[in-house]
Amino acid sequence: ETGVTQSPTHLIKTRGQQVTLRCSSQSGHNTVSWYQQALGQGPQFIFQYYREEENGRGNFPPRFSGLQFPNYSSELNVNALELDDSALYLCASSSRVGTYEQYFGPGTRLTVT
Amino acid sequence: GQSLEQPSEVTAVEGAIVQINCTYQTSGFYGLSWYQQHDGGAPTFLSYNGLDGLEETGRFSSFLSRSDSYGYLLLQELQMKDSASYFCAFPSGYALNFGKGTSLLVTP
Numbered sequence: 760e761t762g763v764t765q766s767p768t769h770l771i772k773t774r775g776q777q778v779t780l781r782c783s784s785q786s787g788h789n790t791v792s793w794y795q796q797a798l799g800q801g802p803q804f805i806f807q808y809y810r811e812e813e814n815g816r817g818n819f820p821p822r823f824s825g826l827q828f829p830n831y832s833s834e835l836n837v838n839a840l841e842l843d844d845s846a847l848y849l850c851a852s853s854s855r856v857g858t859y860e861q862y863f864g865p866g867t868r869l870t871v872t
Numbered sequence: 873g874q875s876l877e878q879p880s881e882v883t884a885v886e887g888a889i890v891q892i893n894c895t896y897q898t899s900g901f902y903g904l905s906w907y908q909q910h911d912g913g914a915p916t917f918l919s920y921n922g923l924d925g926l927e928e929t930g931r932f933s934s935f936l937s938r939s940d941s942y943g944y945l946l947l948q949e950l951q952m953k954d955s956a957s958y959f960c961a962f963p964s965g966y967a968l969n970f971g972k973g974t975s976l977l978v979t980p
Binding site: 763792794799800801802803804807814815817849851856857858859860861862863864865866 | 876902903905912913914915916917920922959961962963965966967968969970971972973
């Protein structure tokens, strides 16, 4: 069984740029959620994808967008990067929507300068 | 609104028992999860309480009291590798709502 993988591991971008982060879900999981974790804080829900559709979004602006592909892998895109976007971005997969048990990837550490 | 409160830091000695408390405020509560996260690592699922009472998984136990909007994670026979951040969380719609986490330091 393959776990959740994310790429890249680390990324440094400049304010105003755009970034794409990638996630491969655990085998057999059709639901992918993205979370933002600031230093010293708990993960905050960005959005969830199921069957290639966004089916839930947290309190994040539209410049945060995503995709899910037929193989259930996913991308998180952030446009017009701001300094406050610096955080660990976590992808989590699960076998169903709204579950309490999610399987997280190791995250992408994004630094915006 | 929805919120979870946990102590920010706890220190305990190797071999001891430690309890990490979590109080929550929400409507439509379905249960409480606990996750562990080592520095630089991924959060990993530890336990879930859908009903009141104690759930035991090896050295870890978790408790829930819906009437008190309160839960705790109990770690027994502490090991150095248990030094990590621990988060309580509850499902809300499509999301998991996490607390800010408790940093546990296990000392020799």
